[in-house]
Amino acid sequence: MIKRSFWLEKIEKAWRQRSVIWLSGVRRVGKTFLCQSLPTVEYFDCELPRVRKMMEDPESFLGSLGGKRIVLDEIHRLANPSELLKIAADHYPNVQVLATGSSMIGASTKFKDTLAGRKIELWLTPMMSTDLNDFGWPDLGRRFLYGGLPPFFLSEQLPERDFQEWVDSYWAKDIQELFRLERRHSFQRFVELLMLQSGGIFEATKFSRPCEVSRTTISNYLKVLEATFVVNVIRPFSSHRSTEIVAAPKVYAFDTGFVCYHRGWNSLRDEDKGLLWEHFVLNELHAHLQSRNVYYWRDKRGHEVDFVLTPRGQMPIAIECKWSASDFNASNLVSFRK
Incomplete structure (x- = not known):
């Protein structure tokens, strides 16, 4: 074992x-x-x-x-x-x-x-870096595409049917038994759209029409998904400067495999890996910190820092996630420090 x-x-x-x-x-x-x-x-x-x-x-x-x-x-x-x-x-x-x-x-x-x-x-988060070594398969590309649920990661072939079966089971066993929500189509459409735009800014009004429910219902759906660990809501960090954007959160899917599945990716290009690496880093932070107190930072001039940690009694820690070192630009971190 x-x-x-x-x-x-x-x-x-x-x-x-x-x-x-x-x-x-x-x-x-x-x-x-x-x-x-x-x-x-x-x-x-x-x-x-x-x-x-x-x-x-x-x-x-x-x-x-x-x-x-x-x-x-x-x-x-x-x-x-x-x-x-x-x-x-x-x-x-x-x-x-x-x-x-x-x-x-x-x-x-x-x-x-x-x-x-x-x-x-x-x-217990999806598989992290130490888990990959324990399983004897330290392959980040596979972890990105197959995801971090152990049965999916270990599957001989890309487990596309398993992803949909997981979503169906989640609705039947977690959502229906605990919340008794109606409008299955609306809820699952919302989950699908969140997976498609995972890592992006969340605005509830943009989901109302395609999901055929009110903005309030969309907000309630998001609370359910966050409470059941299916999405991670990353709220903006603020140092109380007027140039900062502090209203809209970002929403990340809990697992890279589901992001790939909903985007229709059955192989990965280099340009896909940056987004998935960002998700993987967030997963590592959650596993080690055992906390959801992870934020992001953005200002009105377009500068953005992927993640900000706020350890008690210490200065904030800014984290930029880049799959390739050649993509790194220090200007975002410089703006954050000002």
Whole structure:
């Protein structure tokens, strides 16, 4: 079994801080595989009725474990998952728990409030540079085209059908079960258009007509996609200068493979790689920072910096992403520093 060293180390570090870890990430990003690769853990699949029955009495269940490390996969299938995790954190700290489940459960107010200060959150992103080495395939071109979902990346042929099946499954299992949205065509058309313009400035009004819904509905769709990690909304950084543009965010798809699929790319030209490299760098930042506090900067004279980090108590860090060094122009960074 492949050991994803970066993530295993993250889990061990988190367990040294708290006894409960919440592992989030999109469908098929490898949460179950990662959980099962952990040494000396007992794995429970909460989709199974017999497993859910075991957990109807949380105290009896946790008390029987005797200080083991356990994985509770698909924990959102339980009647009250936050209660079980709260009891584990407060009364059975010798039981180390790694829980996975729907991203919307993790984002819910009840879940956050109940487990505030009791858990470490770990966001499993699509495959990053360390993963490529662990899988023995450090090929960025393949990572760009096939994407960072492990089953897709390892596919013998370009998994075009899998991309569409993933979108269909996302609608049926994540969106319908959690949000009960109507107008499937409008929602999926919005997803398609976002993938096509991934990395660009987002203006809700431009999506209303092709998706046949109101601007408010488009904004709600975007919140759903962001909450479920399918898009990353990068908001503008501001140093409060009048020359800066601070209104419109950028929206990036969560994975390069989906960008390529929706653009109809089955091979990559050199001019395609700059955009995909930008997405890959953002993925690396998210994996290492475990935070969505990544911004971009733009002014009214057309200068732009791809990403800006704002570490607490330090100067902002500006990042420019160029696939080729010959494309680099320092003027954007110079303007940012002024």
